[in-house]
Amino acid sequence: MAATGPMLFPGTPLAGDICALVLTMCSALCLLQFFEETARRGIFDQKLNRKLLHITFGLVFMLCWPLFSSGSQGAVIAAIIPSVNIVKVLFIGLGLLKDEATVKSMSRFGDYRELIKGPMYYVISIALCCTFYWRTSPIAIAAICNLCAGDGTADIIGRKFGTKKIPYNTDKSFAGSIAMATAGFIASIGYMYYFSMFGFVERSFKMTAGFMLVSVASALVESHPLSTKIDDNLTVPLASVFLGTLVFS
Structure with missing residues (x-):
């Protein structure tokens, strides 16, 4: 409770x-x-x-x-x-x-x-x-973790190791997108465990799988040329909230 x-x-x-x-x-x-x-x-x-x-x-x-x-x-x-x-x-x-x-x-x-x-x-x-x-919703966890940990890590890793570019968007790299999905997922799991200690969420395999799905989808959205044109600080949280609503409802 x-x-x-x-x-x-x-x-x-x-x-x-x-x-x-x-x-x-x-x-x-x-x-x-x-x-x-x-x-x-x-x-x-x-x-x-x-x-x-x-x-x-x-x-x-x-x-x-x-x-x-x-x-x-x-x-x-x-x-x-x-x-x-x-x-x-x-x-x-x-x-x-x-x-x-x-x-x-x-x-x-x-x-x-x-x-x-x-x-x-x-x-x-x-x-x-x-x-x-707020803190009882995995949607908030997914959106903020993919926006912060995911998107931020993608840029850092992509600049250093992103020699192999994504065919549909040469501004993005496979290394950056993989790093984004991984960092967003790990951060989401970390906050699931953190908030579960206070009784705000109940950790489960279903929630873990949902976080993985949202993180991978957010990385794909961030790598799309439209995100480069608009801004991934807008497209990533929108994608996370939209898919999170479908996954966690």
Whole structure:
């Protein structure tokens, strides 16, 4: 049975959720600050720095979900964290706010206008998964894990080992797509076990098989030329949610 109250102040859910929000917000800010600093100092290659942030932000955010209460209140309050980043990314992408460190850590080519595309889709997807599916749904796990761990790993592995290209899309490689399906699946299984410890989901072979199917399908969608043209930060979570709805319902 899943807990209904937050881990902090379970007798007063609102106070517990607010404390959880503060702790999660601090974790998110520390993570963002870390990658802004590594981008500023040039510790990692810019593309690698961006993808490491891409992988970790959503996964670390999900790690904090058990701190909140079950139900819509906990979900909505938790979703404030990515929603704040939506506003920040929008303001920077529109040129209303200058933040060179954020631009460098999130953009491909250092252009602030890039932020209203891929990074915007990324945080919107996480916010919507949090709000509408929350921690009791394997759909949220699949969508966020394939978006973060899967898509991020695909780019890193594809750049390093992706010499053999996919025939229908030479911008993508077999190594990258295999890495995406593998990383998305492993992360999904990890969060299935993690959330099952709190009683949010019940781990099963059926759910495991569903995660494998969604991860493979997401990798195929990411490798399609349409994803390159639109943005895989949009197509991957949409594909994960669509197929997850069919598989896990």
